[in-house]
Amino acid sequence: MKHLPKHLRPRYRYLAVELASTPDASLSRRSFQRELWYAAGNLLGDPGSADADCTVVRFEFSDGAGEAIVRARHGHADAARAALACVASVDGHDLGVVVRGISGTIRACEEKYLGRPRQPSAQRTVAFEGGEVPAVERNGVLDVRVDDRYVGATNTDFE
Amino acid sequence: MYEAVHAHPDGDATVARYARTAASYGFDGVVVRNHGDARTEYDAGRIREETGIDVVRGMEIRAEDPSQASGYVGNYRGDHTLLLVHGGTNAMNRFAVEQDRVDVLAHPMRDDGDVNHVLAKAAVENGVRLEFDLSRVCRLSGGGRVQALRGLTKLAELVDQFDVPYVVSVDPTSHLHLRAPRELAAVGETIGLGAKRIREGLAEWGRLADRNRERQSESFIEPGVRRGRYEEVDR
Incomplete structure (x- = not known):
C-alpha cells in the first residue's frame, strides 16, 4: 500500500x-x-x-x-x-x-x-558469609552466587 | 526522593548495591527496612561517599501479636532512625496506628489487613504514616493485582478524607525490583493514585528521616526546645 x-x-x-x-x-x-x-x-x-x-x-x-x-x-x-x-x-x-x-x-x-561503554564481565571468587563463593563482576558491581540465586553486591562490600 | 528496601539477608542485594542502583535511578536516599529477624550490617558513611545516597537506618518490626511488637518497639526505637511495623492483620494495623513511637505502618492492606476510619483517625493523631505498597502492582498481574489495587484505592479514599500522612514504596527485595520515581509516578497516574501523590509519598521518607534525626540528636530536648550556643558571660 x-x-x-x-x-x-x-x-x-x-x-x-x-x-x-x-x-x-x-x-x-x-x-x-x-x-x-x-x-x-x-x-x-x-x-x-x-x-x-x-x-x-x-x-x-x-x-x-x-x-x-x-x-x-x-x-x-x-x-x-x-x-x-x-x-x-x-x-x-x-x-x-x-x-x-x-x-x-x-x-x-x-x-x-544509549550506548554507554560497558566492561566485559569477569569471574571472581569472593568471601561471602563465611564461605568462598563464585561471583560475576562488571563495572564495580558483583552478582554473588548464593545457593541457587544471585545476590547483588558492589566492590565496597568486599574491601 | 527515597525508597525503602529489604537488604540481604532479607532480600537479594546488599545496601551498597541498592544505593548504587538508586543513585542511577535518581533517588536521594534509601531506607533500610530489614525485618527484625534478618538484620544487616553496612557502612552508611562510606556508601554515601561513593554514591551520594543517604542511607537511613530503619527496621520493619514483624511480630506475632501486639504485645510482642510493643516489646520490639521499646527495644529498637532508640537506635533506629525509622521504625516500621509489618502490617497485614487487623490486630497489627491497629497496634501500629495507636503507637506514636512508630513511624510507618507498612503495607496495611496486604493479606487479611484492612484500614477503616477509626484507624485512619488514630494514624493522624499519632503521626503514623500509612504506606502505599506498590509491590503487587508492579510485580503481579491478574487476581493478586486486582486485590492490591482495590486496597490502594480504599486507602487513598481514607487518606484524602482524613488527611492521613503517607509514604509510597515498591517494597523491593532485590535491586532489580527498584523503579525510578518517574516510572512510579506514571504507574500511579495509570492506576488512579495520581503522580503527585507518588512523588509526595517517596519524598515523605526523607522528611521523616530528617525529623527523626533531629529529634535523636543531642541538642534536641523537646519540640521547640533545643540546646543552643550561648555567649560566655563575664562575671
Whole structure:
C-alpha cells in the first residue's frame, strides 16, 4: 500500500530503556517484547495498549545487562513508561527496567541516552558469609552466587 | 526522593548495591527496612561517599501479636532512625496506628489487613504514616493485582478524607525490583493514585528521616526546645 503523506503519519516517541538482570539471564527481543505487551495489556487494557503501541524497535542484551528502544504513540509515552515499570521478570529472571530518556527519533534516542561503554564481565571468587563463593563482576558491581540465586553486591562490600 | 528496601539477608542485594542502583535511578536516599529477624550490617558513611545516597537506618518490626511488637518497639526505637511495623492483620494495623513511637505502618492492606476510619483517625493523631505498597502492582498481574489495587484505592479514599500522612514504596527485595520515581509516578497516574501523590509519598521518607534525626540528636530536648550556643558571660 502506498505510504501515508508525512503530515498524516502517526507521531512517535522513542523511549531509551536500560535493562538489568542476573548474569545467567539470556533475553531475546522476542521474549522482552512479549512480556512488555503482556504488561501493557494487563495494566492499560486492550484499548490503552493499542494507543501506547510499545513496540520494541532496538534490542541488545548480553551478560545480564542490555538496552532497548521502545516506541510509543505521541501523547501516550507515560502510559508506555508505566507498562515498562510493570515488566517484573522475563523467562523467570527478575528484570530491572529504567527509562533513560525519551526522543522523537530513534537516532537521537540512541545518541543521547544509549550506548554507554560497558566492561566485559569477569569471574571472581569472593568471601561471602563465611564461605568462598563464585561471583560475576562488571563495572564495580558483583552478582554473588548464593545457593541457587544471585545476590547483588558492589566492590565496597568486599574491601 | 527515597525508597525503602529489604537488604540481604532479607532480600537479594546488599545496601551498597541498592544505593548504587538508586543513585542511577535518581533517588536521594534509601531506607533500610530489614525485618527484625534478618538484620544487616553496612557502612552508611562510606556508601554515601561513593554514591551520594543517604542511607537511613530503619527496621520493619514483624511480630506475632501486639504485645510482642510493643516489646520490639521499646527495644529498637532508640537506635533506629525509622521504625516500621509489618502490617497485614487487623490486630497489627491497629497496634501500629495507636503507637506514636512508630513511624510507618507498612503495607496495611496486604493479606487479611484492612484500614477503616477509626484507624485512619488514630494514624493522624499519632503521626503514623500509612504506606502505599506498590509491590503487587508492579510485580503481579491478574487476581493478586486486582486485590492490591482495590486496597490502594480504599486507602487513598481514607487518606484524602482524613488527611492521613503517607509514604509510597515498591517494597523491593532485590535491586532489580527498584523503579525510578518517574516510572512510579506514571504507574500511579495509570492506576488512579495520581503522580503527585507518588512523588509526595517517596519524598515523605526523607522528611521523616530528617525529623527523626533531629529529634535523636543531642541538642534536641523537646519540640521547640533545643540546646543552643550561648555567649560566655563575664562575671
